[in-house]
Amino acid sequence: MQQLSLVYFSIKHASLLMGFWILSISGSASYARLAIDEVPVANQLSTVNRLLVSAIQENNVQKVTALLIDKKNINNQDFLGYSPLHYAAKYAKAVVVACLLEAKSLLNQVSVRNGHTPLLLAIERGHKKIVSLLLEAGADPNILNHKGCHPLQLAIQQNRKDLVQLLLQAGAICNVTPSPLLLAIKGRSLPIIRLLLEQKQIIETEDKNGYTALHWAVKQNSPTIFQILLKSGRFNINAKAANGATPLHLIVSNKRSKLLKTLRHLPWLEVNIQDRTGSTPLHYAVVTNQLETVNALLRYPGLDVNVPNHLGQTPLHYAVQCRYTAMVKKLLVYVGNGLSIQNKEGVTPLELAMHQNDTKIYKLILPYIEAF
Numbered sequence: 001m002q003q004l005s006l007v008y009f010s011i012k013h014a015s016l017l018m019g020f021w022i023l024s025i026s027g028s029a030s031y032a033r034l035a036i037d038e039v040p041v042a043n044q045l046s047t048v049n050r051l052l053v054s055a056i057q058e059n060n061v062q063k064v065t066a067l068l069i070d071k072k073n074i075n076n077q078d079f080l081g082y083s084p085l086h087y088a089a090k091y092a093k094a095v096v097v098a099c100l101l102e103a104k105s106l107l108n109q110v111s112v113r114n115g116h117t118p119l120l121l122a123i124e125r126g127h128k129k130i131v132s133l134l135l136e137a138g139a140d141p142n143i144l145n146h147k148g149c150h151p152l153q154l155a156i157q158q159n160r161k162d163l164v165q166l167l168l169q170a171g172a173i174c175n176v177t178p179s180p181l182l183l184a185i186k187g188r189s190l191p192i193i194r195l196l197l198e199q200k201q202i203i204e205t206e207d208k209n210g211y212t213a214l215h216w217a218v219k220q221n222s223p224t225i226f227q228i229l230l231k232s233g234r235f236n237i238n239a240k241a242a243n244g245a246t247p248l249h250l251i252v253s254n255k256r257s258k259l260l261k262t263l264r265h266l267p268w269l270e271v272n273i274q275d276r277t278g279s280t281p282l283h284y285a286v287v288t289n290q291l292e293t294v295n296a297l298l299r300y301p302g303l304d305v306n307v308p309n310h311l312g313q314t315p316l317h318y319a320v321q322c323r324y325t326a327m328v329k330k331l332l333v334y335v336g337n338g339l340s341i342q343n344k345e346g347v348t349p350l351e352l353a354m355h356q357n358d359t360k361i362y363k364l365i366l367p368y369i370e371a372f
Contacts, residue, residue, distance in 0.1 A: 049076045049084065056087045056096055064096055068103040081111030089118035094129040107139045115146035123154045128162055141172040150176045156183045161191045168199060179205040185216040185225055193225060197232050204235050210242035218250040223258050230262075237269055244275030252285040252293050260296050271300045278309035286315040286331070289324050298334060305331060306338030314341050316349045320361055328361050332368050339369055 052074075055063035068074065075083050082090075085105040088097045097118075101107075108117055119139045122130040135141060141151050152172045155163035164180075174180055174196060181202055184192040196202055206212050211219070214235050217226040229235050238246050248269065251259045263269055272280050282305060285293040297303055308314050316335050319327040328349075332339075342348055347355070350369055353362040 049073055052084045053087050056092050059093050061095055064099050071103055074103055075106045081113035083109050085118045086121055089122040089130055090125055094133055097130050097133050101137050107137055117143050119151055120145055123151055123163055131163055131166055135166055135170040141167045141170045152180050156180050156192055159187055159189050164192055174199050174201045181213055182216055185213055188220055212239045214247045215241055218247045221258055223262055226259055238273055246273050248281045249275055249284055252281045253288055255290055272304045272307055280307050282315045286318050286327055291326055305334045312343035314338055317343055320349045320352045328364055
């Protein structure tokens, strides 16, 4: 029975396990002991490990303290890749973690299975006291797991400003991917956003689609977050995503946007900026039939209503094409000589109305043609 209790090994060492079993049943105990000593320490799950893990999960401080007298196997990992400190960080109380730290457990031991450190597990469980203990003992706040998850990202995803603050104070890097700031914006966490903006290392970053912090503030339709980012002075209001869309393009394409008024007095706003298709924010507003948004854009200094996109289409072309009568009526007041602009097919807005047999819009445009 004493020999059989030694048969706890990693699957990785299955062949060695078979050899050990043969030696055991043949009565060669000394050879069996020699075989087990050849297994790397990190892959052993000894009896001490199992008893210690059990005591940790029970939060039995007295038993943990007694078992820690023998520190030989304190950093062994089980088949999950977890050491006793991993289990303590995940399940135990701070006092148990303190016992393990005093016994010199490895702080930054990485699980061979998923890359988790004790710190990542403590953050995942939201154990503030344990996170604090680990960081004070010198745990590295920048070790990623096998999925590339950073401790700071994990704390932000859980909306834990207190943990974010502890990590930043311990030297957590802000400029990792995905951006901690973008994660905080997506989570609409104002306290964490404000905290991150206090960090000097925060710079303008973008996600895989080229969306910046301001793009994401627009997507969240949050005037407060948008204003906080603008006031920080770190972000470009005219930044283009991969498709060429700026925050203004996104604002005007959302019928429920609350943000257009916040941009009215920004002198550096490029109101005629074009996306990858050559479309301006006015194109977006017209195509989505947002008359109120068009009215707001028309009040912007320097707005050009006659900018053609890569198809040669002006906003008026689209208003006619979509048969938006009220929109056509509004734009006609501002287009002037733009009535003569031809798209790539050589068609003017008036001719487009004729081709569509839209007599109502045709009659709206005709007087403006005659006036010029």
